[in-house]
Amino acid sequence: MAVGNPGGRRAELAGLADERVDHRFKALPPDAEGLTVGELAAERRNLFTGGFTTPVLALSAESVEHNLALLETYAERHGLAFAPHGKTSMSPQLFARQLEYGAWGITAAVPHQARVYRAYGIQRIFLANEVVDAAALRWLAAELDADPGFRCICYVDSVRGVQLMDEALRAASVSRPLDVVVELGAGEGARTGARTAADCAAVADAVAATTTLRLVGVAGYEGEVPQADGDKVRAWVRELVALAADFDKAGRFAASSDIVISAGGSAWFDAVAEVFAEIPALSLPVLKLLRSGAYVSHDDGHYRHLTPFNRVPDEGALQPAFRLWAQVVSRPTPEQAFVNAGKRDAAYDLDLPEARVVRDAGTGEVRPAAGITVTGLSDQHGWVRTEPGADLEVGDWLGLGLSHPCTSFDKWQLIPLVEADGTVTDYIRTFF
Numbered sequence: 001m002a003v004g005n006p007g008g009r010r011a012e013l014a015g016l017a018d019e020r021v022d023h024r025f026k027a028l029p030p031d032a033e034g035l036t037v038g039e040l041a042a043e044r045r046n047l048f049t050g051g052f053t054t055p056v057l058a059l060s061a062e063s064v065e066h067n068l069a070l071l072e073t074y075a076e077r078h079g080l081a082f083a084p085h086g087k088t089s090m091s092p093q094l095f096a097r098q099l100e101y102g103a104w105g106i107t108a109a110v111p112h113q114a115r116v117y118r119a120y121g122i123q124r125i126f127l128a129n130e131v132v133d134a135a136a137l138r139w140l141a142a143e144l145d146a147d148p149g150f151r152c153i154c155y156v157d158s159v160r161g162v163q164l165m166d167e168a169l170r171a172a173s174v175s176r177p178l179d180v181v182v183e184l185g186a187g188e189g190a191r192t193g194a195r196t197a198a199d200c201a202a203v204a205d206a207v208a209a210t211t212t213l214r215l216v217g218v219a220g221y222e223g224e225v226p227q228a229d230g231d232k233v234r235a236w237v238r239e240l241v242a243l244a245a246d247f248d249k250a251g252r253f254a255a256s257s258d259i260v261i262s263a264g265g266s267a268w269f270d271a272v273a274e275v276f277a278e279i280p281a282l283s284l285p286v287l288k289l290l291r292s293g294a295y296v297s298h299d300d301g302h303y304r305h306l307t308p309f310n311r312v313p314d315e316g317a318l319q320p321a322f323r324l325w326a327q328v329v330s331r332p333t334p335e336q337a338f339v340n341a342g343k344r345d346a347a348y349d350l351d352l353p354e355a356r357v358v359r360d361a362g363t364g365e366v367r368p369a370a371g372i373t374v375t376g377l378s379d380q381h382g383w384v385r386t387e388p389g390a391d392l393e394v395g396d397w398l399g400l401g402l403s404h405p406c407t408s409f410d411k412w413q414l415i416p417l418v419e420a421d422g423t424v425t426d427y428i429r430t431f432f
Contacts, residue, residue, distance in 0.1 A: 301403020
């Protein structure tokens with residue numbers, strides 16, 4: 001069920017449609033200059049014949065809808081709450097859709113992201129990081145004071161961090177405590193998080209000694225388990241659950257109305273769901289909170305291989321929603337071609353783009369990209385190898401599948417949302 005202030009969200013989102021189309025936005029039709037985004041969307045132009053320039057990144061409307069529905073169904077089936085990580089898209093329009101599809105709230109990694117969320121009416125934010133920046137904490141205190149319906153849950157993983165948070169919040173005269181969860185590290189050599197149960201208890205004691213912080217649960221990120229596999233991930237999640245049970249037995253959550261236990265990135269949420277199903281009855285209702293974010297667009301590379309749905313195919317399958325369309329601008333040899341998309345346009349930190357389809361420049365026919373491989377990226381060029389007989393000419397549009405949603409969204413401020421027939425129905429605004 002959607003939460004918070006949907007009326008306020010709708011008003012803020014409507015304002016995005018009033019933004020003027022101009023040179024700031026890559027690939028949009030030059031003849032649309034001066035129209036508002038809403039006016040351009042109402043024209044329902046075709047991505048291929050409506051004046052868009054290349055390269056252009058598109059999101060499949062059907063695939064996005066499918067993925068939203070699939071994760072809602074999965075979470076409901078397993079009795080999980082869901083706060084998808086907003087860093088993936090940084091798109092208030094997609095946040096609104098995720099909330100409509102049952103998300104409890106939206107996860108952030110840094111204060112700037114939380115500021116974007118609040119600007120678009122997000123009422124529940126899970127800030128999955130330590131915040132020791134006094135300026136950010138002053139802003140957060142002001143948000144808590146101004147809006148009694150706003151809930152933010154933040155990580156803590158050290159006594160020193162708790163002290164810094166307390167100092168900043170007391171200086172800001174915050175009117176109600178900030179909810180925090182102790183972050184359990186995923187093992188030696190992993191990322192952030194207190195490393196042992198004793199370390200976690202010391203952090204919890206430090207929280208209890210303040211009036212500005214309220215301990216409401218435990219959390220962590222299983223994707224950082226060293227040499228992760230299903231058994232190691234499940235073992236770590238059981239440590240997390242045991243920590244919550246020990247804290248509850250010790251009365252550490254007495255000031256809370258629920259107990260938050262959170263894990264679950266995009267690679268191991270099936271293992272998290274399995275262990276969360278074993279959580280024993282505790283003294284308060286338990287909020288079992290997943291944070292997977294990449295699902296909304298999925299991809300044609302990294303997450304295609306890592307998605308838990310590969311291990312549980314009966315639960316469904318995500319669909320890659322991104323397609324980067326680039327144009328062949330050079331065909332210097334029978335074995336080589338160059339397209340006009342490069343590192344400024346395509347994710348490349350995990351895998352190179354994959355050639356999926358070709359749209360013929362003359363006929364508009366779309367065919368599989370047989371014998372065509374992207375071998376490298378320059379800033380504004382894609383290097384393409386073509387096998388003998390590969391059908392690819394200057395002027396053709398090459399449709400590329402991308403790997404890693406987070407570094408695909410962040411290269412585009414306004415992304416056409418496209419139906420299967422090429423009709424652009426909306427434009428997805430991002431804030432990175």
